[in-house]
Amino acid sequence: MKIFTNEMIFSIIEKRMMKNTGLIFNVQKFSIHDGPGIRTTVFFQGCPLRCKWCSNPESQEKYGKTAVLEGIQPAKAYSVDEIMAICLEDGPFYAESGGGVTLSGGEVLFQGEFAADLLARLGEKHIHRALETSGCADPALFKRLAALAELVLFDVKHHNRELHIKGTGVDTTVILENLRSLAALSAPAGPAVLPRIPVIPGYNDGPADAAAFAGLLASLGLKTVQLLPFHQFGRKKYDALGRVYEYSGSPILHPEDLEQYRGIFITHGIEAFF
């Protein structure tokens, strides 16, 4: 007879719960930055990365905070039906604007089974689905979820393995594997792919960084990139969480500061926009 330890039992219960229940820290309506048209963005709790510039640091922990802190709401458990009901309220806006629903985080694939159920249900309603991801996830799960979306927004933080670890706490191996498989999946019938690079001062904002990123994308046949200039929107949340924000002294970047950076992508045949 198989002996189950407490850890194994908890893991089985948790997997079953996570399939039916998602921990969500925000549902943002009328979002216009995470895919085409007017969208509802569903923010998933939990992330395996620890990006030092993260603007949603409250999203990183698996379960989030239970207390309301200044500017931070605790994550709440939702069923797929509940999230669907919220998303469907804005169906007419999606239809009129070419919009839909974006799953974001945190890292969506951290609650992969719940996300898969939600994407499938949105698909049944013919709602455009965008998946925003760091790509740090089990490759089989990643492929399964990517195939359920019309658009994958893939955030690439650094082209260099050591610097990626330094800035985010995780290695690039699985992330690059997933980006490669996504690029292959996207042609010709898979989801559209939009790589996005958060441009962080002193970390990945040099001309050599732009050339290395552009070379990486070009080698995968990816022809477009969105550049996300550094901002400090999450700064106050670090205070509320009692954490140190390492980028408080770093300058905010604007598109006009990154014209030369953008031009390097263009010389590599990559359409870069903000």
Ligand code: SF4
């Ligand atoms: S991947 Fe996104 S949510 Fe996760 S730590 Fe990095 S910036 Fe924050």
